[in-house]
Amino acid sequence: MDNFFGDINAEGKLVxxxxxxxxxxxxxxxxxxxxxxxxxxxxxLWEAEVELNTNKTGEVKxxxxxxxxxxxxxxxxLAVAPTKSADRIEWLLEKAIETGIHRLxxxxxxxxxxKHTNVERLEKIAVAAAKQSGQLLLPEINESxxxxxxxxxxAQAKFIAACPDLDGIQPLSALKxxxxxxxxxxxxxxxxxxxxxxxxxxxxxxxxLGKQRFRTETAALMAVMAKFAYDN
Amino acid sequence: MDNFFGDINAEGKLVxxxxxxxxxxxxxxxxxxxxxxxxxxxxxLWEAEVELNTNKTGEVKxxxxxxxxxxxxxxxxLAVAPTKSADRIEWLLEKAIETGIHRLxxxxxxxxxxKHTNVERLEKIAVAAAKQSGQLLLPEINESxxxxxxxxxxAQAKFIAACPDLDGIQPLSALKxxxxxxxxxxxxxxxxxxxxxxxxxxxxxxxxLGKQRFRTETAALMAVMAKFAYDN
Numbered sequence: 001m002d003n004f005f006g007d008i009n010a011e012g013k014l015v016x017x018x019x020x021x022x023x024x025x026x027x028x029x030x031x032x033x034x035x036x037x038x039x040x041x042x043x044x045l046w047e048a049e050v051e052l053n054t055n056k057t058g059e060v061k062x063x064x065x066x067x068x069x070x071x072x073x074x075x076x077x078l079a080v081a082p083t084k085s086a087d088r089i090e091w092l093l094e095k096a097i098e099t100g101i102h103r104l105x106x107x108x109x110x111x112x113x114x115k116h117t118n119v120e121r122l123e124k125i126a127v128a129a130a131k132q133s134g135q136l137l138l139p140e141i142n143e144s145x146x147x148x149x150x151x152x153x154x155a156q157a158k159f160i161a162a163c164p165d166l167d168g169i170q171p172l173s174a175l176k177x178x179x180x181x182x183x184x185x186x187x188x189x190x191x192x193x194x195x196x197x198x199x200x201x202x203x204x205x206x207x208x209l210g211k212q213r214f215r216t217e218t219a220a221l222m223a224v225m226a227k228f229a230y231d232n
Numbered sequence: 233m234d235n236f237f238g239d240i241n242a243e244g245k246l247v248x249x250x251x252x253x254x255x256x257x258x259x260x261x262x263x264x265x266x267x268x269x270x271x272x273x274x275x276x277l278w279e280a281e282v283e284l285n286t287n288k289t290g291e292v293k294x295x296x297x298x299x300x301x302x303x304x305x306x307x308x309x310l311a312v313a314p315t316k317s318a319d320r321i322e323w324l325l326e327k328a329i330e331t332g333i334h335r336l337x338x339x340x341x342x343x344x345x346x347k348h349t350n351v352e353r354l355e356k357i358a359v360a361a362a363k364q365s366g367q368l369l370l371p372e373i374n375e376s377x378x379x380x381x382x383x384x385x386x387a388q389a390k391f392i393a394a395c396p397d398l399d400g401i402q403p404l405s406a407l408k409x410x411x412x413x414x415x416x417x418x419x420x421x422x423x424x425x426x427x428x429x430x431x432x433x434x435x436x437x438x439x440x441l442g443k444q445r446f447r448t449e450t451a452a453l454m455a456v457m458a459k460f461a462y463d464n
Contacts, residue, residue: 099442173464
């Protein structure tokens, strides 16, 4: 069954989101009576049926709610410096969504070469990846300056990915027991010593992702997948 | 320091491999006296110095052996059906190498759409990824038909990635204690029921990578990264 994004509107009707109406009716050529899945990106998946008016109003007939809860029993907020090449971040996003994350923040650090990210494009990639993988969670995506971010982050357990030779560093397995994680992953040239200091003062704990030298997007995905593995 | 592939030859001299001489001398423009790293892909990394004859013979002056052991204390053999789009397998290889694997086998199953993989190209990508990440292990890469593969695989612990609803399936954490793992990951359309049966008869244990619906390359990387996470 093909999945499309939508949600229940104020009148209690299940409605496809605007972009999805065209995708469902014109690209995928669904007909009246066809069964589709509708995801709201917040943990709900409905079985639904295309109706006479679906191509105009987006309304579909709700048949059953097949899942009502997210499949992860922890919250994961990934905060990563965008890579120079945009496709590496897009790839990371696709894989992180297949695995499951709740929020992605692109952070701009002193050594981040990219000054802006096309968040709208990332949101489209996120929707496509979530639909393709039947993922019930669609992460929020936003951007932030490093200093603003570390001061406003409210996660229970806050980590900053760091070289294994930094003092007092925790192993990757520190992610294991945590129920609400935010992890910061630096750019190609790493965080500056000053940024490490600021993050630690703001309550972020240095964590080692292993002795390997990972690319930014690999390090970020390692954190996402390691947490998933510890919980499965 | 830039890394290049090479090894100790029969006369006990440290020599860059053929392709790497040009890369070191012409692309990277190293000069006599420049310090470089030399990796042999089998766990050794030397510090070395470019000599007068390096551009002709590939010989370099060995200064120190800085690492002599692989950084993983387990063996990981990934056997995966090649994806329709070649770049997804290339991406997987890059990330698997950053994390560390010992062998990659491209397996051709009944539902594998791709009939051939450019192994030479993959080997070049492997070398580039290993150099970039300072990875001391370069995996062997080969191809095999599914049935030949399951009959000849000699790993201590053999797994086949499967839907979580198959009988007697083990969780992802079954990878935890194993010291020598081979894991089979199927193509976009999954293994056939017959292939599952054959693999189980050949001693492969069904393992679930989680309730998520992963793409082939994501599933494969999940196995690689989960094992890494359990051991760190």
